[in-house]
Amino acid sequence: MTVTTRLRSGETRPAGAAPSRARRRRVASLKAFLYVAPALAFSLIFLIVPTLQTAWYSLYDWNGLSVATWAGVQNxxxxxxxxxxxxxxxxxxxxxxxxxxxxxxxxxxxxxxxxxxxxxxxxxxxxxxxxxxxxxxxxxxxxxxxxxxxxxxxxxxxxxxxxxxxxxxxxxxxxxxxxxxxxxxxxxxxxxxxxxxxxxxxxxxxxxxxxxxxxxxxxxxxxxxxxxxxxxxxxxxxxxxxxxxxxxxxxxxxxxxxxxxxxxxxxxxxxxxxxxxxxxxxxxxxxxxxxxxxxxxxxxxxxxxxxxxxxxx
Amino acid sequence: MKLSLGEKLVTYLVLVIFAAFALVPLLGVVITAISPSSSTSGFRMPETIDLGNFVEAWDRGHFAQYIVSSLIVTITVIVVTTVLSVMAGFAFARLKFFGSNIMFFVLLAGLLLPAEAFIIPLYFNLRSAHVTDSYWALILPQIAQSLAFGIFWMRNQFMSFPGEVIxxxxxxxxTDLRTLWQIIVPPSIPSIMTMCLLVAMWTWNEFLIPLVMVTQDNLRTAPLGLAFFQGQHATDYSLLAAAGIIIAAPIVVLYFFLQKRFISGMLDGISSR
Structure with missing residues (x-):
């Protein structure tokens, strides 16, 4: 059974079909991405980026108002x-x-x-x-x-x-x-x-x-x-x-x-x-x-x- | 298996003692709340029940306003979190797409990161965007945190959905969207409900985000209102107790009706991580 399927798929794949299937997959992939995009945006804006910023802040001396000065690992x-x-x-x-x-x-x-x-x-x-x-x-x-x-x-x-x-x-x-x-x-x-x-x-x-x-x-x-x-x-x-x-x-x-x-x-x-x-x-x-x-x-x-x-x- | 009478007695005794251990402080609050406010002499059983503290706390503490704020924030967070979690959970469970693993990992990070990790820059970012001191500053970060759990929860739910039906x-x-809302969501309502309950509880009880994000009195959520009320009436324990009961009541009532969902949700949600 598997052998025949494999053979058949090998035989019937015309040269032009592969890119179209890849394209279809890309479109499907893009659609699927739209399902997760809003959640991902929330996570990036409110959690991930600020978390990275925390690491960045920690290398500065800053009172929250004036200009921050570099402090290295002093903190x-x-x-x-x-x-x-x-x-x-x-x-x-x-x-x-x-x-x-x-x-x-x-x-x-x-x-x-x-x-x-x-x-x-x-x-x-x-x-x-x-x-x-x-x-x-x-x-x-x-x-x-x-x-x-x-x-x-x-x-x-x-x-x-x-x-x-x-x-x-x-x-x-x-x-x-x-x-x-x-x-x-x-x-x-x-x-x-x-x-x-x-x-x-x-x-x-x-x-x-x-x-x-x-x-x-x-x-x-x-x-x-x-x-x-x-x-x-x-x-x-x-x-x-x-x-x-x-x-x-x-x-x-x-x-x-x-x-x-x-x-x-x-x-x-x-x-x-x-x-x-x-x-x-x-x-x-x-x-x-x-x-x-x-x-x-x-x-x-x-x-x-x-x-x-x-x-x- | 049958338990002997002795075993039963010991078991009940232990359970009663520890149930009392959990309840005594809470009953203490209830008793304090119905004691006359003037009694600064300390804790004692009241001779008369006095509900005046509730009225006074409600009026003097602006709790009507705080509860309205909490309701606005909680309901918005639940609605947005539910819609986005169902969609993303479906995609992660049922659709194949490029980068899905790394995206899932990024979203999962929200489950592990403590609020301390992001709250400091988040405050300054939102201040620069002139968003602090608004409901948005309370709602948007809370949605981001809730989504981490929600997506994880819905993905698990949808992965166990029978594939043949889909x-x-x-x-x-x-279409995928139709399949999701008309075929997959209706039988998943119980699990969606559990997620909503947990998100409601976490949002209602949240303290740090409101503490950092708002300064205006009319934007304060109920727990933040209680914290400020406590600052002003530090030793009026009757009033504080009454205010505490008002704030805890909505979630506790929900819990008494739906305790199985709360417990299984909180324990499963974490154990299956």
């Missing part, structure tokens, strides 16, 4: 040398622990205990509640926690109610607790997300696997490490990507709750980039922070992506 |  040297900038990158490292590692660890532990929760009645209610913080505007989340952490807020009221008056403090105004308090909001936000993700992952495991393990007398721990954890590799990768990237991008929460304070104790790169570009007239420095942050996010996304099991593609 | 339509002489 990048400052990121390492300037204590305020260096600290902001350290702080975001702490936030990664609270936004990502803690929620994932807690959710995995819980998944171990309640691995078959998806089969229970009422699970859709719990899923809805656990996921709820994800759909609320970050600004609303921020004002909520601002109120919880306030001197007479929910947290201090609770501490007083159980006789721990000595622990009460101005959580977001204290050098020792401000960063951890901001981080804890991330933990609160992401535990539910990770739990929903992992429980749905366990739900995809065939129940026969668990039954077989039980018949073989596997303990809960063996079951977790033998079946549940391997089955969750994809979900853990997703959870890592989501939570690490969101912690690196932390801006809204810091802007609303602390503006980087007290002192410099909660400043993060995204806040420094905003503040320097739009408040303190250090556009070049802001751009260099943005470049380092962007490269960091892209690198980490790529690295975590390599953990993804190949068969899910 | 071939049949072509044999009947339908």
């Amino acid at each position: 990048y040297i400052d990121i390492v040398q300037d204590e305020q900038l260096r600290d902001s990158f350290m702080h975001v490292g702490v936030l990664v622990v609270f936004y990502s590692f803690l929620p994932i660890a807690i959710a995995l532990l819980l998944t171990m205990v309640i691995s078959r929760a998806h089969a229970l009645r009422g699970m859709s209610f719990f899923r809805t509640v656990l996921f709820l913080p994800q759909v609320i505007a970050s600004v609303v989340i921020a004002t909520t926690w601002l109120s919880i952490y306030s001197p007479n807020g929910l947290l201090n009221t609770l501490l007083r109610a159980i006789g721990l008056d000595s622990l009460t403090r101005v959580w977001l105004g204290d050098f020792n607790t401000a960063l951890v308090s901001v981080g804890f909001v991330g933990t609160w936000l992401n535990v539910g997300l990770c739990l929903v993700l992992f429980l749905s992952g366990v739900g995809n495991v065939q129940p026969e696997l668990f039954e077989a393990a039980r018949l073989d007398g596997a303990s809960g721990l063996q079951e977790f490490f033998g079946i549940t954890l391997p089955a969750l590799r994809g979900q853990i990768t997703v959870a890592l990507t989501l939570t690490v990237v969101s912690s690196l991008k932390t801006f809204d929460l810091v802007y609303i709750t602390t503006r980087g304070g007290p002192g410099n104790s909660t400043s993060v790169p995204a806040f420094e980039a905003y503040n320097r570009a739009f408040n303190s007239g250090q556009v070049g420095s802001a751009a260099s922070v943005a470049v380092v942050l962007t490269i960091g996010i892209l690198l980490i996304t790529a690295l975590i992506g390599r953990l993804q099991p190949k068969d899910t593609e | 071939e049949a339509a072509r044999l009947d002489g339908a």
Whole structure:
């Protein structure tokens, strides 16, 4: 069959047909391009070109108004040398622990205990509640926690109610607790997300696997490490990507709750980039922070992506 | 598989504890919002329910204006994003053309780039074009960001569309555009709806773009309005709580009705990247 087709197509291709087919293909190609052109224009004008410009800006000293002067890599040297900038990158490292590692660890532990929760009645209610913080505007989340952490807020009221008056403090105004308090909001936000993700992952495991393990007398721990954890590799990768990237991008929460304070104790790169570009007239420095942050996010996304099991593609 | 009673109890206990963990701060907001505004003495259960804070926040905070701004921006972004995503997603899934891979990669970059990567020059570009301090400055960058997700989402959807149906339509002489809108789109409405919901949520909740792009009070979107309101009434937590509820409500109500779409959309959208 294939032989005859090949022969026939070889025989019947007249010399003049090839260019016309190529032309038809070009026209089709052009038509198809029109489908994507508007989207491409949006992407180039509002995302891609400005991103390249950020890299260009980062090589200048500019206050946003007067003429920019060439600074070479000085802005990048400052990121390492300037204590305020260096600290902001350290702080975001702490936030990664609270936004990502803690929620994932807690959710995995819980998944171990309640691995078959998806089969229970009422699970859709719990899923809805656990996921709820994800759909609320970050600004609303921020004002909520601002109120919880306030001197007479929910947290201090609770501490007083159980006789721990000595622990009460101005959580977001204290050098020792401000960063951890901001981080804890991330933990609160992401535990539910990770739990929903992992429980749905366990739900995809065939129940026969668990039954077989039980018949073989596997303990809960063996079951977790033998079946549940391997089955969750994809979900853990997703959870890592989501939570690490969101912690690196932390801006809204810091802007609303602390503006980087007290002192410099909660400043993060995204806040420094905003503040320097739009408040303190250090556009070049802001751009260099943005470049380092962007490269960091892209690198980490790529690295975590390599953990993804190949068969899910 | 049957769960033993003990297992069931433990499971429910864990779920209840963590559901409470998620809910307590939010319930705290609701309780604060219905407490009399004058109570600066801190958090406590109110004796009477007082809805005055909502009225006061609505009036004093200009939230009617902010919500109108948010609606204008959100609806425009949804409409444009949907049309352009459906078209581009169709082309990437079903048409062969020169350079399609590199173009798809460029569009995908929008999914990975954080707003910090482009917002600084974008502001100065738009300022030079005299576009800042207008709805356009809020709408256009938001469309660009939403398109990255939308195209990706629609391409996945259209790639799983049965090819024979499309071939049949072509044999009947339908043009690509007709095939798309009359054959492919109608059965894809559920997935388009999910995309619209997510874009609506992201646009409604967006903070950085409005913060950078507009200074005029009447252009502020609801979250930006709340941020400024918070600056003025920093310690009036009852008023702030009421304002926060007003802003979060539209999306939260949508979420309660369509939670499956929200959750599966957010999780699938990211996991299939």
